[in-house]
């Protein structure tokens with residue numbers, strides 16, 4: 484018995500959710516294309532779970548419209564939405580064995596018992612748990628319990644599959660493996676999946692697109708590469724990939740480019756609609772080049788801290804534009820703390836950002 488994806492797209496139009504005086508989600512709009520995996524990423528309390536629960540129908544918007552597969556579901560309860568959710572805590576029934584847990588949700592939808600068991604077995608096969616039918620949840624590892632929870636959601640053939648921090652109870656190595664498995668399954672079945680995490684690396688690894696949230700609003704919505712290369716705000720630049728944020732000046736604009744004054748040097752960068760005058764520049768740690776010699780394109784710097792980490796060295800540098808953090812793969816002759824050096828910049832990894 485096959486598990487078929489009936490993937491649908493999801494759209495939010497100016498959706499707000501208030502809890503008394505708390506605005507948990509504040510007029511957000513986005514569209515999630517069918518068959519894609521989109522991550523809601525942001526710090527604790529920014530509104531990720533509330534957004535996910537509104538897709539599921541476990542929470543109702545105070546304002547706005549929610550569409551799934553083009554159908555207005557704003558006022559529909561969870562049971563009429565064709566959406567299933569994988570929880571952080573797995574939420575397995577402890578007294579039911581694995582196959583009973585996976586088949587549980589199918590009982591509501593009808594079908595004979597043997598059909599339900601066939602489908603549950605197919606779900607377990609997809610998550611790599613063939614042969615575990617009669618184990619109890621207490622007899623499984625954390626990763627295996629998470630797989631059972633994924634299988635249980637999958638067999639319902641939802642039009643949207645939701646994950647709320649599904650890996651946070653697992654250790655780092657297993658987290659990495661499980662996120663790859665979830666991504667493979669999502670792609671293989673062309674599922675529409677919405678995935679909540681506050682881990683930026685996890686988001687970059689699994690997503691077609693990432694919606695970055697901050698304080699109940701959407702800070703930026705883009706592909707992993709767009710967010711990393713072209714963060715819109717200082718918040719996004721810092722939250723994804725950790726950027727050095729420094730002051731600069733937009734001296735003049737010419738077409739899409741601007742001449743930027745950065746301390747004693749000048750750079751050419753896309754102006755991104757920022758006006759001439761003071762501005763903020765995000766510099767990725769790996770866009771900084773260290774050199775012994777001075778050059779017109781380099782800033783003088785002093786090494787404050789050098790930390791050897793095997794494959795690379797982490798440097799903290801003092802410069803006229805402020806402190807810069809960078810990594811360098813040249814581990815053989817590291818610069819010592821106190822050394823006077825010069826820093827240049829790569830052509831990628833620098834972006835003007837809004838505050």
Ligand SMILES: Nc1ncnc2c1ncn2[C@@H]1O[C@H](COP(=O)(O)OP(=O)(O)OP(=O)(O)O)[C@@H](O)[C@H]1O
Pocket residue numbers: 502505506507525526527528529530531532533534681
């Ligand atoms: N049922 C509720 N009653 C009152 N306030 C709530 C309720 N649910 C959420 N909130 C508040 O809404 C805001 C957003 O909560 P939400 O759970 O969506 O955040 P989150 O991004 O999922 O955070 P975390 O990463 O910690 O899980 C928080 O300030 C939270 O305290």
Ligand SMILES: [Mg+2]
Pocket residue numbers: 531532533
């Ligand atoms: Mg949450």
